[in-house]
Amino acid sequence: MGAQQVRDGFEELYGTAPESVWAAPGRVNLIGEHTDYNDGFVMPFALPHTAVAAVSRRTDGVLRLHSADVQGGVAELRVDELAPGSDRNWTAYASGVVWALREAGHAVTGADVHLTSTVPSGAGLSSSAALEIVVALALNDLFSLGLRGWQLARLCQRAENVYVGAPVGIMDQTASACCEAGHALFLDTRDLSQRQIPFDLAAEGMRLLVVDTQVKHSHSEGEYGKRRAGCEKGADLLGVDALRDVPYADLDAALARLGDEEEVRRLVRHIVTENERVERVVSLLESGETRAIGPVLVEGHASLRDDFRISCPELDLVVDTALAHGALGARMTGGGFGGSAIVLAEEPDVDAITKAVTEAFATAGFTTPRVFEAVPSQGAHRLH
Numbered sequence: 001m002g003a004q005q006v007r008d009g010f011e012e013l014y015g016t017a018p019e020s021v022w023a024a025p026g027r028v029n030l031i032g033e034h035t036d037y038n039d040g041f042v043m044p045f046a047l048p049h050t051a052v053a054a055v056s057r058r059t060d061g062v063l064r065l066h067s068a069d070v071q072g073g074v075a076e077l078r079v080d081e082l083a084p085g086s087d088r089n090w091t092a093y094a095s096g097v098v099w100a101l102r103e104a105g106h107a108v109t110g111a112d113v114h115l116t117s118t119v120p121s122g123a124g125l126s127s128s129a130a131l132e133i134v135v136a137l138a139l140n141d142l143f144s145l146g147l148r149g150w151q152l153a154r155l156c157q158r159a160e161n162v163y164v165g166a167p168v169g170i171m172d173q174t175a176s177a178c179c180e181a182g183h184a185l186f187l188d189t190r191d192l193s194q195r196q197i198p199f200d201l202a203a204e205g206m207r208l209l210v211v212d213t214q215v216k217h218s219h220s221e222g223e224y225g226k227r228r229a230g231c232e233k234g235a236d237l238l239g240v241d242a243l244r245d246v247p248y249a250d251l252d253a254a255l256a257r258l259g260d261e262e263e264v265r266r267l268v269r270h271i272v273t274e275n276e277r278v279e280r281v282v283s284l285l286e287s288g289e290t291r292a293i294g295p296v297l298v299e300g301h302a303s304l305r306d307d308f309r310i311s312c313p314e315l316d317l318v319v320d321t322a323l324a325h326g327a328l329g330a331r332m333t334g335g336g337f338g339g340s341a342i343v344l345a346e347e348p349d350v351d352a353i354t355k356a357v358t359e360a361f362a363t364a365g366f367t368t369p370r371v372f373e374a375v376p377s378q379g380a381h382r383l384h
Contacts, residue, residue, distance in 0.1 A: 003052065003383040006068075010054035010114040013066055013074060018054035018114070019142060024134035024380035025050045026119030026126045027175035028210055028342060029333050030184050030199075031293075031300055032278040034308060036169030038231050038271045039190040039242035041278035044171055045199060045376040046179035047210075051117040051130035052383070055138040058110030063098055065091045068116040079110055084163045093128050096163030097135045100155040106145050113138075120370065122216035124334020128164075129172035132156035137177070137380045149177035149379065150192045167225050179379040186282050190244060197285050199376050204290055205347050206328070211357060212370040213314035215338030224335055227267060227308060234268040237261065243271040270307040274300060294329025294344050301331030301341075310336025314366050318343070318357055325349070325356040342374065 003021045010018040025046040032042035058064075063082075066074045067090065075091045082099040094113060101108045113135060119127040136152040139145070147155070153173035160166050160173075170189050179185050183196040201208055235243050238254055246254050251272045258265045277296050284292045301319050305311040315332040318341040322330040329344040345353050354371045361369050 006052045006054045006114060006116055009068055009116070010056075010112070013114055014056070014064070014112050016056070018112070019056045020138070021052060021054045021383040022134050022138045022141070022380065023050040023052045023383055024130045024137060024176045025179070025377055026130045027172060027179065028125060028208070028340075028374045029171065029175075030342070031281045031297065031331075032171075032274060033300065033304055033333065033336075034169075034227060034231075034310075035244070035271055035274050035278070036171040036189040037167070037228055038235070039244035040271060040275045042171045042187050042189060043184050043197070043278050043281060044175035044179065044187070045184040045374070046175060046181075046379050047119065047125060048375055048377045049117075049119040049125070051115060051119060051127070051134045053134045053138055054114045055135070055142060056112045057142045058112060060110055062110045063095060064112045065094050066114050068114070079108065082163075084165070087163075092164050093131045093160070094135045096159030097132050097156055098139070099163050100159040101136070101139060101145070103158075104155060106143065106147075108139055108143055111139065111142070120212050122339070123212040123370075124332075124336075124339025125210070125212075126172040126176060126334075128160065128166075129156065129168075129176045132159060133173055133176040133380050137382070141382060150174060150194075152380075153177045154192075167228050175379070177380050179376070181378045182376050184285070184376060186278070190242070195282075197282060199285060201290070201344075202347075202375075206290065207345055207347050207350050208374045209343040209345065209350065209354065210333075210340050210372055210374045211318045211322075211343060212340045212372075213312075213318065213338060214367040214369060215312060215314050223310070223337055227310065230264055230267045231271060234258065234261075234264045234271075237264065238268070243268055244275065246272050248272055248276040266307040266309070270303045273303055291328055294327070297329035297331040297342070297344060298323065304332055304336065308336070312336075312338055313364070314338070314361070314369075315341050317360055317364060317366070318369070321357045321360040322353050325353045327353055
């Protein structure tokens with residue numbers, strides 16, 4: 001849905017034109033999975049799929065929220081009554097941002113919001129972060145808060161952690177807020193330092209496909225939290241602040257120190273090797289060896305499947321089928337237990353790989369996957 005349609009929808013709902021319209025993208029993570037809450041390295045890029053919001057300020061303490069994608073009317077809340085656990089609907093992602101801004105001392109006195117999104121929900125492509133960031137950016141502009149992208153990301157992460165109750169890391173919100181078109185974002189999640197790494201596959205005759213398995217996942221369900229708790233236990237047993245602090249060269253010694261804590265050993269091994277994979281991909285891209293990242297993606301999938309144990313039959317089928325039909329690399333992306341996989345391929349092989357994956361799903365009796373090209377796109381911005 002374009003900006004004008006969202007603007008028109010706002011006017012129809014609220015009887016007046018919005019002050020402006022904003023967009024914030026979903027993201028694909030190229031490499032660096034589950035490292036963000038371990039103070040590690042990640043490498044996402046923004047998708048062309050966005051959440052779009054038409055917004056106007058209010059001064060009476062009322063927050064009105066509406067989504068064109070959700071059945072139901074306008075939800076009306078009071079900003080001074082917002083508290084963790086007070087909103088159990090989809091609106092929590094937006095009202096949580098208002099709560100987080102106000103908790104941080106920013107005088108947000110209410111708003112009228114009309115939203116829509118083309119980011120697939122439950123596909124591991126950060127639809128919730130896109131929704132949070134688009135609301136945060138709109139309020140930042142309207143109330144002249146002067147916050148930078150990384151600061152908005154921190155506040156949106158707090159909204160999702162505390163207000164919504166999902167223990168997500170900082171990557172998704174930062175990607176939505178800070179990515180640049182034609183680049184992947186090399187992000188150190190400890191200090192939020194960023195480097196924009198050129199990532200223009202089309203110029204090199206390649207494509208990156210996203211295969212949405214249509215298997216839905218939810219971050220606020222227990223398995224994600226269990227992995228996070230296991231990583232924290234590993235850091236505690238190893239005497240470090242976070243698993244980021246375990247050097248790759250010392251991994252074998254660290255694993256030996258964990259003794260018979262087999263589950264923790266697997267989690268530690270994934271995080272330490274995944275951080276090294278991110279650094280390897282950065283080095284390869286910066287040296288112009290883009291095709292050489294393919295095997296690194298495959299290594300990452302094996303680690304997520306075997307050590308972190310968050311893949312599923314559908315994700316494994318995408319990876320195995322794509323590689324068997326000429327893909328340069330493939331792996332699951334996102335939180336796991338469903339969602340999407342990415343496939344790096346030479347441009348002439350895209351159609352054959354897409355056909356093979358679709359047929360493999362049909363043979364296995366799985367829901368037909370959604371396949372689309374991921375083009376590194378612009379982060380959150382004001383439309384007009």
